[in-house]
Amino acid sequence: MLPSAESMTPTMHQVDVDLADRSYPILIGAGLLLAPVISDRLPAASKALIVTNDVVGPLYAHRLNALLGRRYAETIVLSLPDGETHKNWETLSRIHHVLLQQACDRDTIIFALGGGVLGDLAGFAAATYMRGISYVQVPTTLLAQVDSSVGGKTAINHPLGKNMVGAFHQPSMVLCDTATLVTLPKREVSAGLAEVIKYGPISDMIFMDWIEENIENLRAGDQAALAYAVRRSCEIKAAIVSADERESGRRAILNFGHTFGHAIEAGLGFGRWLHGEAVGCGMVMAARLSQRLGLVEAAFVERLTNLIRNAGLPTVGPNLGIGRYTELMRVDKKAASGENRFVLINGPGHAILATAPTAMVEDVLRESCRDS
Amino acid sequence: MLPSAESMTPTMHQVDVDLADRSYPILIGAGLLLAPVISDRLPAASKALIVTNDVVGPLYAHRLNALLGRRYAETIVLSLPDGETHKNWETLSRIHHVLLQQACDRDTIIFALGGGVLGDLAGFAAATYMRGISYVQVPTTLLAQVDSSVGGKTAINHPLGKNMVGAFHQPSMVLCDTATLVTLPKREVSAGLAEVIKYGPISDMIFMDWIEENIENLRAGDQAALAYAVRRSCEIKAAIVSADERESGRRAILNFGHTFGHAIEAGLGFGRWLHGEAVGCGMVMAARLSQRLGLVEAAFVERLTNLIRNAGLPTVGPNLGIGRYTELMRVDKKAASGENRFVLINGPGHAILATAPTAMVEDVLRESCRDS
Numbered sequence: 001m002l003p004s005a006e007s008m009t010p011t012m013h014q015v016d017v018d019l020a021d022r023s024y025p026i027l028i029g030a031g032l033l034l035a036p037v038i039s040d041r042l043p044a045a046s047k048a049l050i051v052t053n054d055v056v057g058p059l060y061a062h063r064l065n066a067l068l069g070r071r072y073a074e075t076i077v078l079s080l081p082d083g084e085t086h087k088n089w090e091t092l093s094r095i096h097h098v099l100l101q102q103a104c105d106r107d108t109i110i111f112a113l114g115g116g117v118l119g120d121l122a123g124f125a126a127a128t129y130m131r132g133i134s135y136v137q138v139p140t141t142l143l144a145q146v147d148s149s150v151g152g153k154t155a156i157n158h159p160l161g162k163n164m165v166g167a168f169h170q171p172s173m174v175l176c177d178t179a180t181l182v183t184l185p186k187r188e189v190s191a192g193l194a195e196v197i198k199y200g201p202i203s204d205m206i207f208m209d210w211i212e213e214n215i216e217n218l219r220a221g222d223q224a225a226l227a228y229a230v231r232r233s234c235e236i237k238a239a240i241v242s243a244d245e246r247e248s249g250r251r252a253i254l255n256f257g258h259t260f261g262h263a264i265e266a267g268l269g270f271g272r273w274l275h276g277e278a279v280g281c282g283m284v285m286a287a288r289l290s291q292r293l294g295l296v297e298a299a300f301v302e303r304l305t306n307l308i309r310n311a312g313l314p315t316v317g318p319n320l321g322i323g324r325y326t327e328l329m330r331v332d333k334k335a336a337s338g339e340n341r342f343v344l345i346n347g348p349g350h351a352i353l354a355t356a357p358t359a360m361v362e363d364v365l366r367e368s369c370r371d372s
Numbered sequence: 373m374l375p376s377a378e379s380m381t382p383t384m385h386q387v388d389v390d391l392a393d394r395s396y397p398i399l400i401g402a403g404l405l406l407a408p409v410i411s412d413r414l415p416a417a418s419k420a421l422i423v424t425n426d427v428v429g430p431l432y433a434h435r436l437n438a439l440l441g442r443r444y445a446e447t448i449v450l451s452l453p454d455g456e457t458h459k460n461w462e463t464l465s466r467i468h469h470v471l472l473q474q475a476c477d478r479d480t481i482i483f484a485l486g487g488g489v490l491g492d493l494a495g496f497a498a499a500t501y502m503r504g505i506s507y508v509q510v511p512t513t514l515l516a517q518v519d520s521s522v523g524g525k526t527a528i529n530h531p532l533g534k535n536m537v538g539a540f541h542q543p544s545m546v547l548c549d550t551a552t553l554v555t556l557p558k559r560e561v562s563a564g565l566a567e568v569i570k571y572g573p574i575s576d577m578i579f580m581d582w583i584e585e586n587i588e589n590l591r592a593g594d595q596a597a598l599a600y601a602v603r604r605s606c607e608i609k610a611a612i613v614s615a616d617e618r619e620s621g622r623r624a625i626l627n628f629g630h631t632f633g634h635a636i637e638a639g640l641g642f643g644r645w646l647h648g649e650a651v652g653c654g655m656v657m658a659a660r661l662s663q664r665l666g667l668v669e670a671a672f673v674e675r676l677t678n679l680i681r682n683a684g685l686p687t688v689g690p691n692l693g694i695g696r697y698t699e700l701m702r703v704d705k706k707a708a709s710g711e712n713r714f715v716l717i718n719g720p721g722h723a724i725l726a727t728a729p730t731a732m733v734e735d736v737l738r739e740s741c742r743d744s
Contacts, residue, residue, distance in 0.1 A: 089461050093530070100532040103702055128500075131527065131538045132618070155503065158465070160472040166503045167539060246504070330475060 010035050013227075015234045017150065018242040019170060026150060026174040026234050030223050033063040033138075033177045039070035043134055043172040045109035047102075048072040051095055051122035052113040053082040056140050059183055064113055064138060072109075076102055080118070084271040087117045087157050089165075095125035109134045109172070115141035115188075116148035116275065120163070123154030127169030136173045140180040142192025142226065143276050146199075146233035147254075149174050151241040162262055162270060168246050176234070178227045189219060190312035191276025194257075196229050197307055198283065199236045201300075202256045202343070202351035207232055208307070215310050253351035256343040257283030260317070263328035267320040280313030285368045290344040292360050300348050317369040325365050326358065382407050385599075387606045389522065390614040391542060398522060398546040398606050402595050405435040405510075405549045411442035415506055415544040417481035419474075420444040423467055423494035424485040425454040428512050431555055436485055436510060444481075448474055452490070456643040459489050459529050461537075467497035481506045481544070487513035487560075488520035488647065492535070495526030499541030508545045512552040514564025514598065515648050518571075518605035519626075521546050523613040534634055534642060540618050548606070550599045561591060562684035563648025566629075568601050569679055570655065571608045573672075574628050574715070574723035579604050580679070587682050625723035628715040629655030632689070635700035639692040652685030657740045662716040664732050672720050689741040694734050701733075 012029035025041075032038055048068045052061050057079040068075045078098050080091055099108065112122035112135060119137050126135035137149035155166025181189070193211075196218075200208025210232075211218070217225040237254065244251035261282030264273060273281075287301045309315050320328075329340055340361075346352045384401035397413075404410055420440050424433050429451040440447045450470050452463055471480065484494035484507060491509050498507035509521035527538025553561070565587070572580025582604075583590070589597040609626065616623035633654030636645060645653075659673045681687050692700075701712055712733075718724045 089465065093461065096530050096537055097532060100530060100536060128537050128539055130536060131525065131540050153503065158468050158472060160469060164472060164502060165468055165500050167500055168503050 013231050015231065015238050017170070017238045019245055022152075022170040022245075024171055024173050026176060026238065028145075028176040028178065028227065028231050028234065030179040030227060031177065032175055033060060033067060033180070036067070036070060038175070039067050041173070042068070042071045043109060043136065045072060045134060046074075046107040047104055048075045048109050048111060049095075049099060049102075049104065050075060050077045050111045050113055051080065051118065051125065052077065053080050053118050055082045056114040056118070060113060060140060060180055064111060068111065080121075082114075082117075084117050084157070084275075087121050089156060091121060092125055092128075092156055095122065096129055099125075099129050104129075106130050106133055109136065111136050111138055112149075113138045113140065114144070115139065116144045119144050119149050120153070120155050120166070123152075123169060123171065124156055124166055127154050127167040132169060134172045135169075136175060137171045138175045138177070140177075141184055141188055142181055142230070143188070143195055145176045145178070145181070145230045146192060147195040147237065149176070150234055150237050151251075152245070157270065162266060170245075174234075176230055178223060178230055181226055182221060182223075184221075186219070186312070187274065188276075189221065191274040191280075193218060193311040194276035194280035194283070194308070194313055196233050197304075197311060198254070198256050198279070199233050201283070201287070201304060201345045201348060202253050203236050203240075203349060204232075205349040207236070208348075212307055215307065219312060252341075252353050253343050256345070256351055257281075257286050259329055259340065259342055260285040260325075263320070263325050264317060266328050267324055268318055273314070273318075277314055280308045280311065281315060281317050281368070284308060284315045285317065285364050286342060287345055288364045288367060289342060289356055289361065290346070292364065293344065293354075293356060295344055295346045295352075296348065300345070317365070319369045322362050322365050326361065385603050387603065387610050389542070389610045391617055394524075394542040394617075396543060396545050398548060398610065400517075400548040400550065400599065400603050400606065402551040402599060403549060404547055405432060405439060405552070408439070408442060410547070411439050413545070414440070414443045415481060415508065417444060417506060418446075418479040419476055420447045420481050420483060421467075421471065421474075421476065422447060422449045422483045422485055423452065423490065423497065424449065425452050425490050427454045428486040428490070432485060432512060432552055436483060440483065452493075454486075454489075456489050456529070456647075459493050461528060463493060464497055464500075464528055467494065468501055471497075471501050476501075478502050478505055481508065483508050483510055484521075485510045485512065486516070487511065488516045491516050491521050492525070492527050492538070495524075495541060495543065496528055496538055499526050499539040504541060506544045507541075508547060509543045510547045510549070512549075513556055513560055514553055514602070515560070515567055517548045517550070517553070517602045518564060519567040519609065521548070522606055522609050523623075523626075524617070529642065534638060542617075546606075548602055550595060550602055553598055554593060554595075556593075558591070558684070559646065560648075561593065563646040563652075565590060565683040566648035566652035566655070566680070566685055568605050569676075569683060570626070570628050570651070571605050573655070573659070573676060573717050573720060574625050575608050575612075575721060576604075577721040579608070580720075584679055587679065591684060624713075624725050625715050628717070628723055629653075629658050631701055631712065631714055632657040632697075635692070635697050636689055638700050639696055640690055645686070645690075649686055652680045652683065653687060653689050653740070656680060656687045657689065657736050658714060659717055660736045660739060661714060661728055661733065662718070664736065665716065665726075665728060667716055667718045667724075668720065672717070689737070691741050694737050697737050698730065698733065
């Protein structure tokens with residue numbers, strides 16, 4: 001499926017994130033890591049550190065390393081253990097340790113090769129090493145390509161909450177090689193589709209129509225379908241981030257399904273459900289809350305629920321107990337002045353941020369977890 | 373010496389740090405913490421967390437707490453152990469822990485009440501909690517009032533290097549109550565004077581004349597002299613920071629004496645010498661290097677050395693060994709592309725950034741450590 005390096009002339013799409021002096025391109029295409037021409041586009045630096053994990057590294061680190069060898073005088077590779085449980089201070093400190101040990105200065109650039117967890121972690125290492133160095137996101141999961149690699153959100157988990165310690169630090173570039181998705185386990189493809197589906201209800205119902213028509217192709221790993229899904233998702237996300245970099249307002253609509261989803265992840269213990277699985281189920285809950293508030297019809301909720309189910313995602317929440325759910329949602333960082341705000345669908349294709357009566361949220365939880 | 377709260381109409385000077393949407397005022401005056409009028413100037417927030425240490429807290433936390441009680445619905449106080457050895461991840465995580473435990477959201481504001489170590493630490497907690505919340509610096513040491521509280525540099529130490537993990541995160545306000553300096557130990561007054569003296573050679577020789585004339589008053593804790601030193605230092609620093617927020621160029625001149633100084637601190641183990649003591653001695657070394665490069669006369673080096681000595685600061689470096697010094701300086705974060713740059717005095721009142729031949733640096737170290 002992949003052309004050889006010699007014959008490589010990949011079809012590449014560029015989406016720009018427009019943030020004044022922090023603007024950057026997202027390059028999307030199948031086989032970009034094997035395209036020597038990409039090396040000319042890479043940001044200038046004296047040295048590069050590839051941060052990857054022990055699952056993705058063996059598959060793709062050699063490709064990235066060869067590409068960077070064309071651009072940088074020195075490239076170091078650091079492989080970390082995979083998984084959400086390692087998205088913590090200890091692992092972050094290992095990255096800083098290597099940077100210091102190798103006498104890396106502010107002119108060093110980090111390449112984050114892996115999924116969302118790795119990107120958040122390596123991005124936060126770049127945000128905090130010597131008060132900030134450059135980095136490039138090289139996402140290798142669908143979830144990271146359509147969502148977490150774009151927008152500059154970096155973080156690690158705190159024992160008391162997911163992503164609670166972090167920074168806004170924009171990458172210098174995002175390099176999405178959709179060919180890396182061929183090695184992605186089915187379960188992770190589905191998890192990534194949750195964040196693709198998200199863009200429909202919050203912003204673009206034409207895209208939602210397209211996803212519905214192509215859901216089987218997407219799950220089967222069809223390269224053309226995946227490339228389009230990544231591109232359209234990045235376009236929507238780039239526009240939203242460009243308008244509200246630090247999530248002081250509108251950007252929060254990207255968290256559709258996430259308040260409920262985070263509660264599921266935290267309640268079960270991080271890693272039991274994939275982030276995308278929790279978000280998929282969380283979107284069903286948020287859609288039901290929107291319906292109870294009279295913002296959308298039952299038919300829309302059913303349509304979205306079906307699509308989430310057809311993507312291979314759970315639509316029924318784990319039975320954590322209503323009290324535990326509401327407790328976990330209270331600490332969620334989107335809470336403003338102690339009151340929980342939700343991303344709600346105000347007519348298909350339009351999202352708003354609003355509070356909801358506690359009793360109504362509890363009814364939604366009872367309805368959404370009853371079969372578990 | 374301090375007027376009562378009722379009679380309080382302190383003389384207040386305001387210096388502005390001009391950084392577009394990140395601009396903020398530095399308020400300077402004796403007794404500001406006892407002036408109810410200040411509470412109207414404080415930034416809006418739903419909740420405040422005072423972060424202080426077990427030395428400063430017992431002296432001034434009640435004053436700040438009373439002031440904040442006029443402005444915020446809730447104020448929490450967190451007291452941490454004092455000292456450079458606690459400027460690490462464990463202490464940072466304690467701040468995050470309290471914020472999460474108290475369900476603090478992004479609308480919470482941190483007040484950093486203490487010296488430079490505390491300000492760096494609490495500032496970095498603000499920079500990283502939920503990807504950044506507001507904070508106010510309330511410096512209670514001379515060093516923090518004239519230098520570290522202004523400019524948004526926040527950090528913690530890494531086992532392999534001082535201030536290696538941090539962020540640029542501007543405070544919303546700096547509140548310098550010079551009355552808090554009356555409780556400052558003599559040794560810390562001297563350490564603070566190192567950073568005051570610094571502004572002379574790098575930027576303002578008229579200020580250097582003034583410092584020379586007033587050095588005894590400053591060491592004796594004369595309120596008017598200290599207030600002027602704080603004000604003029606903040607004016608110079610604010611102008612430099614406003615022109616180069618993230619130290620991509622000119623701002624680095626504020627590190628005069630710091631490359632040598634950091635090596636002294638790291639070589640002895642952090643905390644053995646106070647930061648200002650190491651910087652004082654480092655300025656002597658940097659001035660000597662400037663002289664060897666033909667940038668200043670011997671008379672200037674002698675004049676600066678005398679002033680540093682008269683401030684109660686060491687002018688002879690500890691004997692770490694030349695190899696250890698150069699090794700420690702190589703990791704210093706001002707190194708660009710692996711080569712060490714120094715802040716040098718290019719004629720009194722003018723600083724430049726330049727490299728220097730290794731042999732010359734070693735000669736300076738031999739000359740500057742010979743008596744130890």
